[in-house]
Every structure is written in C-alpha cells, then in structure tokens.
Amino acid sequence: MVMGREELGQRSETVRRANLSAIVRELHLHGPLSRSELVARTGLTRSAIRALIGELVTGELVVEEPALRLGTPGRPSPLVRLATESTVVLALEISIDSLAVAILGAGGVVLEHRRVDRPRGHSTLEEIAADLVDLARAARARRPLGETPIGVGVAVAGIVNRSDGLVSFAPNLGWVDVPLGATLTAGLALPVPVGVANESDLGALAELRRGAARGADDVLYVHGEVGVGGGIIVDGRPLSGIAGYGGEIGHMPINPQGRPCRCGSTGCWETEVGERALLARAGYPLDGGRAAVDAVLADAAAGVPEALAALQSVGRWLGLGLAGLVNILNPRRVILGGLLSRIHPFVADLVEASLDRHALAAPRRLVSVVPSTLGVDAPLLGAAEMAFEPLLADPAAWLGTRGALVQLESA
Amino acid sequence: MVMGREELGQRSETVRRANLSAIVRELHLHGPLSRSELVARTGLTRSAIRALIGELVTGELVVEEPALRLGTPGRPSPLVRLATESTVVLALEISIDSLAVAILGAGGVVLEHRRVDRPRGHSTLEEIAADLVDLARAARARRPLGETPIGVGVAVAGIVNRSDGLVSFAPNLGWVDVPLGATLTAGLALPVPVGVANESDLGALAELRRGAARGADDVLYVHGEVGVGGGIIVDGRPLSGIAGYGGEIGHMPINPQGRPCRCGSTGCWETEVGERALLARAGYPLDGGRAAVDAVLADAAAGVPEALAALQSVGRWLGLGLAGLVNILNPRRVILGGLLSRIHPFVADLVEASLDRHALAAPRRLVSVVPSTLGVDAPLLGAAEMAFEPLLADPAAWLGTRGALVQLESA
C-alpha cells in the first residue's frame, strides 16, 4: 500500500495528480457519478473537471455515458464511469479452511470469483503457491484474452512483512519465515507488483470501503477463527506499523492464568475467544473445525446449556478484550468478522455489558459493535483494494502505460 | 491538532501553502538552515525557495542572517531562522504533583518556564484554572510588552475531548465532565484558540519531535505515575481516535484476578504498573506520593529486597503489557516516561525478557524500549508543539494577520 509520507516539495503537477486521484477514488468508492456530482464532491470547477475527465477518457481509465433522466430541470450531466472491464486486479486469499481467487474491475466489481476448500493443517509453500497459481490461471482463462491485471493482492492468515511479502509466522499453515511474496511473483509471472498482507488488515480495508465500516474513519476489525487477528483503521488509513506487523490483537495478553498460545506466550486473547476456546467449553473436539462450530451454534440455537455457556464465556472474554482495545484506539466502530460475526447474535448483549463495565465511559459511548457485512470474502476483497491502491493514489502514472499496452496489443 | 483528511479538490494555492508549510516545519524541527539546505531538503528549486522565503521574511515569520563560514567552496548561503522571539506559544500543564507554564518561541526554544508543586488530591476546576491563569500572567509579564502568543496548549492528566476541551474523567483531580477548555479560554482572555489534550498524548508528540522518538514514525509513549497513559504515533501522526480519547493503555484489562481500578473496571494495567502497585508491594503507604517513590528507588539502589521485589513485579507486568501493545501497534520505539522512566534502569532486563516471551518474534525484533529524554517536561513541551501546529500546517494564514497585529500595535 503506497501511503507513505508525501514528499515535501510540491509542484503544480502535484495538484493535477491529486485531483485526478480524487476523481478516480470517488468513482471507485461511490460508483458512477455525473460530472456535476463530481464537481460538487471535489469542489473543483466545471472546467477543471472537464479537462481532467477528458484526460482520463483518452487514457481509457474512464468512460462517459449519456446522462440518465432524473426529472430535474436543467441540462443533464453525463455519467462518468470507471472502465471496469478493462482495469482489473487479481486478488488471492489463503485462509485456514480455503483458498480463494477473484478478479475485480475498477470500482470494486467482482468479475470472477472462486473459493475452494482446503484441508486444515500444515501445507508447504510450494503446494499452496501452486494451487493459487492454478486458481488464478483458471480465473484468467475465463476473462478476455490478453487482459492483464494492474496489480495483485494476497491475503494470508499470518504475520506478513509488507515490504517483501515474507510470511514471518502462520501457525495455521505451519509457516515460519516463508517467502510467499517472492514465490507467487515468480509463479504468476505477471509484470505487476504482488502485495501480500495479513487477512485481518485487508478485511478491515474491505469493510472500510465496501462494508460495515463505511463512512467511519476510526475502525477496529476483529477477525476470529482459530486465531484472532485485527485490522485497525486510524483516521481513514490502515495502521500497519513499522513493517506491516501491526494489528495482532489476538496476541495481547489478557489472562495470565490462561492457557499457552500457539505463539509461545500464555493467556493471549485468542486462547479465550478463538475457535478452540469455544469448542473446548462446549465439549466438542478441539480440531473439529467448521463442522464442530456449526454444531455448537446449532446447539445454542436449540438451547443446549453447554453450548450457551460456551458462547457466554467467549462473549465475556470478547467484551473484555474489546474494552481494552476501545480504550486504546477510541474507534467509531468495531466490526466482528469470521467466526465472531457468526456468534455475534448470541453474545451481543454480553459484549455490550462488558464494554459498559470495562471500557472508559467516554470512548465507550461513541463506539458501536456490529458484525461484518462482507463475511468470508472480506479479506479477499481487501486484497483487491490493496491492489487498486496505486492506481487510486496516482492515476496519472497509468495514463501513459495504458496507451503503451494498447499499442502492444494492436501491434 | 489540525491534521484532518485533506480536502479533495486541490488548487494551485494549495501548493504554495504546502511549500510554505514544509519550509516552516523543517525550520521548526531542525533549527536554522541555510537556503541551500532548504533546497536540498524540500526538493524545490532555488528560485522557488527564494520567493517563499521572501514572503516569510516580509511576513516577519522568518529572518535571514549572514551565512556562517563553513570552509567549503562556493558562494555562502544565508541562514534562515524562524523569528523565535516574536512568534511564541503558551503551554500549560496540569499534572498530578504540579502545575507548569512555559512560553516557547518558534523552533521550540523555551523562553519562559516555571513549574510549581501542587498538593495531590482533588481540586476544583476554578482553583486549578485560577492558578494556571496566574502562572501564565506572571510568565507573560517577564516577556516584552504586547507579546501575544499565537496559540495555547494545555496538557492535563485526564481523558479529554479535543474538540471542546471537556475533561471527561480525571481521577487524580476528581473531575468528571469538567469544561477545562472553556474556563481557561475565558480566564486567559487571549484572542487565540486554547487546545486541551491528554498529557500522555502530548508527551508522545514532544518525544517524537524533540526527544527519544526523534526520527521514528511509529512510536508508543507510556507515561506512568499513579495512572498510566499512553501516546501513540502512527506513521508520524498522533493516534487520537474519534474524539481524542485514544491511547488510554492504562485501562487495558490485563489481570482478571486483579484489583479494582479507579475507572470502575478491574485488573487494568495501571493497577499493576502504576505508582500504587509499586508502593504496595514495597510496603510503603499507597498515598506516600513522590517521597515514598523516592524511598523505594533509594531502597532498591541500596539492595533492599522488598524494594527490588516490588520493582521486579512492576517490571514483569510492564513487560507483559508492552508485549501486547507491541503486537497491536508494531512500533519502532517504546518510550517510558514519568515514573516508568525512573524505574527503567531497574527493570530494563526484565522488560526485555518479557517481550521475548510474550511478544511475537517479528514485531519484537524491530522494537526498542528506551526511557524518556525530556523527563517531566515532555507533556508541557508537547502542549507547545500542539499550539504550534496550526502555524506549521498553514503559515500562509499567519502572513496576513501578523501585519494586522503590527499595525494595531503601532496605532
């Protein structure tokens, strides 16, 4: 994600880039807009918008369509739309239970999507990478010949260094210091950068742009399966930390009397609110996987006391940990994803009560806890958003290259 | 702190403002620079720098001085310096044991400074505000007649809403929902905004700009006295949260079997690493204050077992909590301030060992824990930095007004 500190010296060209970026970003986030709506949203003049749109149109990033009839007086304003079909990204996901691939067009339109189950347990980098490359090839085969994505985003259930795509630790896969980014770059053989990031960080990004966190600037996304990860949005920007390792809220110590964690520590949050904690308390085998979780939830819906008690325990620990995070981050919204979104209906009241008790009054009043709206695909969609980011940040850099690509194709 | 999202539409004027801001900010952070150094740092051309400096000089924000002899070949470049003596801010601090006032000139030069002891315990808003107003008046009396600060910053040991300066909760003072900002604005009767923020948040800002966190973009500042507060810097920007309540790390739950906290919750971090925890374990009265803390540290230096054991306990809990925060935030540096900087020599090894055990390997490798270099004055200096921020963000806005002020004075 190219979101570094802006260079100090600004030139007039900077203004043009920033304005192009603003237009493309608005179209990406809000869908097609009329020229006049763009004028209103950006604050630019009609003339400026006209010139900028013109440039984007000749650069084939954007198309203009006849205005739709609105029934309002005045001359109708043509609709500006991103060239969804010709500007695409490739998104990949390595989750605990599945692998997924998607191709999305500008504006966030899903053009291809496939998710395949994966047996739990350890896998080698080579196996996973080969499967992902196959999935990507198959997805691309269903698209027009010669289509090349402008970027690739990969979500992985593990701790990732964003700068080099090295997976430092992924207990679900049994990975330590595995060069996922480099391997996928070689395997995909695409002439574009491959960005790798943590699934929770990307889930947060997706929920921010397309899901339950829309419109909020300060967000905490909590993704729970066996492990618990977090994606933190501060002031509209992802908190990645110094190397992209930020957001590992599953490993904040919360119970010194607790169980050992896969990370080597003891009493981490995920040992109390992760899948294994739920299954253990409900009397199911720890490695029961999704089937066992489904059973617990079904039991709870049917009123089985053990299942309800297990959910209540998870709910209490969930609320306790969220209280701490709310105190630390003062977010507007907390989004529960993965397993946590499924148990949310059962534990919502407990969580709220726990926040009342354990969070400071001031930040507590301002926060709301809601389940994910994107569900299992949140990290995959976030990977796509990450891949779009360079385009959104500086569309001007793409105006030249696309012409070159078109020339190459026609030659 | 005016650091919101930039407006979408950019104009050419924006460029000029940004460039003026870059120059003033560089001068504020790095001290006087030659024109040619400014050219190198900003990437602007000599001509652009010349024009911008010229504008700042006529606006009396900056002065040019003859170049210093460097012994290097080439024409010497005149030194550009902020008009320290004529561009000042007023900084105030309400700490648990003291009140403080300072007047700082642009560039961070301390022109006036006074700290007075304050008896611990509850005080009314009126008492504190009156004392601060008196301190400010006395400090201003020692400055040239007619000098008016361009801003006022207030650091307070409590949870503050930044937008209105309402102190939501300050257990040290016995305050709940106290309108500190409005009262000080009225009491000081200055025609400039009064910004109020949490002392830890401001301590972090000061350490970032002038202290141990210099050069780091991701920082956690932990300020411990009776309470424990935190200031978080993400990507070079303070994490304030939706209303400025962020950073309350003292109230993250860490020990469900722990003691009740002043906030109403139980087992908060500050109940294990705050002053009372240290005193209780060392066998000193809980309300012994600074004298008792001094005694514990003296005992420890002399090898008294109880004191050493107390410090070790605090060190272990400190390391445990820091491990969680390192996992969440992935900072480059952790700065220990207040009481924690004093105990750091005694617990450094324990803290490092605790991080090794409880923090994830990847973020743990990248972080270093160091004591504050600004000491007790960090929050006060941070308040000054906050008051300078509008000037740094948009110096152009001051170029007009200063002329007006000068006219007023000469009339």
Next chain:
DNA sequence: ACCGGTTTGTGATCCTCTCTTGCAAATGTC
C-alpha cells in the same frame, strides 16, 4: 595578488494548472 573552479543568489521567461467569465446547449415548468 590573481585566476579558475564551485556553489549559490537573482531575474526573466516559460510551462502547467486552475479559476473566472461569458455564452451556448439541454432539460423541465408554466
């Protein structure tokens, strides 16, 4: 003391980009 090399300030001119302004085009309403 002088001369060349180097670095920097200065001023004129050009280029880029947005804003302003006047006008034409397209729609709805009376």
Next chain:
DNA sequence: GACATTTGCAAGAGAGGATCACAAACCGGT
C-alpha cells in the same frame, strides 16, 4: 412556446513553480 435552471464549453487571466543564463561570493593553488 417562453422562461428558468442546470450544465458543458472555450478563451483569457492569475498563480506558482521550473528552467536557464548570469552575477556574486567563496575556496584553493600558483
């Protein structure tokens, strides 16, 4: 069908930085 409203369009103005040629100030060596 006249009128108001909204929008697109085109030309000119204004702002601001980049470029370039030249002068000024310093160093070092002869």
